[in-house]
Amino acid sequence: MNSDDLFLSINNIKGVGPVISKKLSDRGIENKIDLFLNLPTGAIDRRFCPKLDHLEVGKISTIFVRPVKYYFPRFRNLPNKVLCKDECGSIDVIFFNSRENYIKQILPLNEEVVISGKVGFYKNKFQITNPDYIQPADKEKDIKKIMAQYSSIAGISPKTIQKIYKEEIQKLRNVKEWHRKELLNEMKWPTWYEAIYALHNPINVSDVEKQSSFYRRLAFDEIFSNLLIFCEIKKRVKQLEKKPKNIPNNITTYIKKIIPFTLTNSQNDACAEILEDIRSSKKMMRVLQGDVGSGKTIIALISAFAVIKSGYQVAFLCPTELLAKQHFQLFKKILSSTNYSIELLSGKIKTSEQNKIRTLLFEKKINIIIGTHSLFQQKTLFGNLGLIIIDEQHKFGVLQRINLSLKGTINTDVLLMTATPIPRTLILTNYGDMDISTLKEKPFTNTKIQTLSKSIEQIDEVIMFVKKRLETNDQIYWVTPLIEESEKLNLSAAVKRFDYLKKNLKVEVGLVHGSMKSDEKDKIMSNFISGKIKVIVSTTVIEVGIDNQNANTMIIENCERFGLSQLHQLRGRVGRGRENAYCLLLYSKNIGENGKKRIHIMKSSLDGFYISEEDLKLRGFGDIIGYKQSGEKDFLIADPIFHSDLFEIAKKEIERIQSLQINIEENYSFLLKIFKKDKVLNIIDTG
Ligand code: ADP
Ligand code: MG
DSSP states (O other), rough: OOOOGGSSGGGGGGGHHHHHHHHHHHHHEEEEEEEEOOOOOOEEEOOOOTTTTSOOOEEEEEEEEEEEEEOOOOTSSEEEEEEEEEEEOOOEEEEEEEEEHHHHSSSSSTTOOEEEEEEEEEEEEEEEEEEEEEEEEEGGGSSSEEEEEEEEEEEOHHHHHIIIIIIGGGGGGGGGOOHHHHHHHTTTTTOHHHHHHHHHSSGGGGGGSSHHHHHHHHHHHHHHHHHHHHHHHHHHHTTOOOOOOOOOOTTTHHHHHHHSOOOOOOOOOHHHHHHHHHHHSSSSEEEEEEEESOOHHHHHHHHHHHHHTTOOEEEEEEEEEEHHHHHHHHHHHHHHTTTOOOOEEEETTTTHHHHHHHHHHTTOSEEEEEEGGGSSSSTTSSSEEEEEEEEEESSSHHHHHHHTSSOOOOOOOOEEEOOOOOOHHHHHHTTTTTTTEEEESSHHHHHHHHEEEGEEEEHHHHHHHHHHHTTOEEEEEEOOOOTTOOOHHHHHHHHHHHHHHHHHHSOOOEEETTTTTTTHHHHHHHHHHEEEEEEEEESSSSOOTOOOOTTTEEEEGGGGOHHHHHHHHHHTTTSSSOOEEEEEEEEEEOOOOHHHHHHHHHHOOOOHHHHHHHHHHHHHOOOOHHHHTTTTOOOSSSOOOTTHHHHHHHHHHHHHHTTOOOOOOHHHHHHHHHHHHHHHHHHHHHH
């Protein structure tokens, strides 16, 4: 196969007509390579070929028989039946929902056929119901073997699948291997072609399992390509020379004097790293990773202050209007004694006003601009943008982020802030293009968040608890779960709870939900922050990053519906003030084992990193909050838990490649294309 063929649409495969191709593309399988990378989920051994007097109930069996009699009942709901025999015994082959003609065609009387399926036993007789395979006996080689199973292409005839994965795939034989021989030898790995062929045409059931050398080889390629692209981006960015920014040495002292607390050691370290980057002649690409409540905002402020002092502008990008406003107010307050101009730019501001702000930005008359996505519309031009800060990055996908960071000029430093603690294995594949600062400690070590759990059936006790909290002037978050399948169900659960709380508590209760306009939502959230609303009921995950120090109780209803990281993020909304804080997990009757485990883990730890690791173990990756939200699935094949060792190996191999200055576009272009990473490089080229 010409390697370009691989990227042709699946329509080009013989036997794949419009119906099949539609089914496949519904599952994200568009071209041939997608089909080949669609690995089996298991394998079935069809080599057990008993005579009819040696059948075993429940076992997948392949039998050689002759049909001797048809039973086609007149009643519609009765199945068709064919009596088959070999020299040792007989068996019924049962068909539900099939036409008589079809049965006569595949099971002609007295001609030997091979049938494969699970053997059952009914009314004292062996039977096979809806067999998986029926073929003329001379086709036995196609059936009497170990067969790969595919979950994502159910409904397509096994014959077509066979054809694709056996015949089509052989055309890949001439694809040139990209890894060096020594690496393959050392790891005892097959070539790419051998791996992909074996996975689809297994000789042992274990061949298709995640720990087989075939599978590991392909998982490695995926991890490798992912890391490689990030490392390449990082390398290219590091080659860019920027104008170092001139920042006075005492820059943090000024801010430290104004804020009402002392920075934690973690915060001080992170500041130092960031300031060093900003002062250097290399463009900063840094991610500040810190759990909810670890105090990232103040670091953003110090960085911004440093950059405006050096004469450049700063843009601070927030995921929501409300957060932008909150940050804006904080920045204004802290920098009020300076002459710097700080503005807010959001989609909600009148167009004429927006245009005015844009003009001022271009004329360098604004020093710090804070806003939402509208900040980075084409028409926003900066006079001399020196720093982009992006808050709560997990709302953006990886590509989106790279695009954003390329918005400025070479002189624009980039600081991402994320509150999604990422398991160690995934840090590189998510931020491999960036340097990383981590806030390990949190400011409020003396604030204890107590995590409790209660069955929803004890709602009376919960209400009593809430009343007590309200008496101490606390404010309450009450979260009802987001039911993705039905916005309606969702809403009605929240509205019901809202009505119930209004009736049972004698305080102002607010409701925010997903289908509300953002204006409305903002207004209610603002009233909550100002203390007018005491209890807020919310369907959606409460706005990321909202900081209400006076709210110290979080109640999460149907907590079994949330993932660990999500629960942790929610809990992080409270415990920000000096008060003690509570997180109350309400579970329903039908909570399962995993749900119980999650409650246990939540009670045992406040550490987001620990929790994200546990989350990964319980849910499997890909489901972690943040990954799902970004809309990009990082891995198709690799499993960061099973294959965690491969990340290290990939890292070493890439270091080797970089130190030998191997041209990755020449050597790995095919690999990058397979995993659709080539486009990322293109962005950097034109950037
Ligand atoms: P996040 O990392 O989630 O963005 P924030 O920056 O919103 O956290 O900080 C959470 C709260 O902690 C804020 O109210 C902030 O004023 C406060 N805070 C930040 N740093 C410290 C500190 N070193 N000591 C005490 N309080 C702090
Ligand atoms: Mg924040």
